[in-house]
Amino acid sequence: MPRVLIIEDDAENRRLIAQLFARDDWKVLEAKDGDAGLELALRNRPELILCDLLMPKSNGFEVCRSIREQLQPAKIIVVSGRDYGVDRTSALEAGADEYLLKPITWELLSSTIDRLLPEIPRRPEPKSVTERESVPARVRLWGVRGSIPVPGKSTVRYGGNTSCVEVRADGEIIILDAGTGIRLLGLALDKEFGPRSMKLTLLISHTHWDHIQGLPF
Structure with a gap:
């Protein structure tokens, strides 16, 4: 079972994203701030990390840099509500693999994961309810x-x-x-x-x- 770490200080956003991954058969790890996220990442070595930018303690840029230095194989997706080019560029330079804007859909997140982690088997996409x-x-x-x-x-x-x-x-x-x-x-x-x-x-x-x-x- 693939592992994902969600580092997000907003409890409701974290819960909603965790539900999406759990339904797709991921083992979900959660952290409410950057320091707790780094600790979980190094201890559990997840394949995928979703990280907010503005958080208590270590911010998203610091988290990306630390994970890149200590956990090279992990893929990092920064998920932020800040639509600024400088934030996107800084996040990618810090080690993020992708930068997505909130609110995110599962379709966008799923296609991004398929591109970053093609080796992880995925469940067939469920049919749309509007068929x-x-x-x-x-x-x-x-x-x-x-x-x-x-x-x-x-x-x-x-x-x-x-x-x-x-x-x-x-x-x-x-x-x-x-x-x-x-x-x-x-x-x-x-x-x-x-x-x-x-x-x-x-x-x-x-x-x-x-x-x-x-x-x-």
Whole structure:
């Protein structure tokens, strides 16, 4: 089983990336800062390292330089939200093999890994959920217009579900509005389709707050 080390100080980003790798049969190691990442890298010698740039203690540039000096074979992908040419150039000069911008998709990350580590066997790519035969037609209301509360512990954090409608037809998944119901829709899609890629269309029919308040979640 190939090993990947994710060095990222944002716990939620780290968790999401770790889930993607775990679903693809990688052994995942995690570190919340540069120093902890270096320690894990030297102890476990992973084939692949994903590293943020701005982190507590050792930053991404320092991590790249140290790993290159002490762990030559490892491939390093810097994943950063900073779209500056100087950062990209400095990261590559420090020893990174690739520089990707956040947010990253699994498709982009997977193709990059295939290029950097062609010797690692990969699971066949799952079919897209938007293939016509895999998406039967349906309409489902995950929330309605107006701040109408929905009882129960599952929605108390969001104040109830507001406008969000899921439409599946002719191989398409279309979401109308992003009220708080979109949070439950997202969880349901993740449970239904797992790691398969999803091409969705999100349409905002109105710019009132109750049509968009689910986006932060």
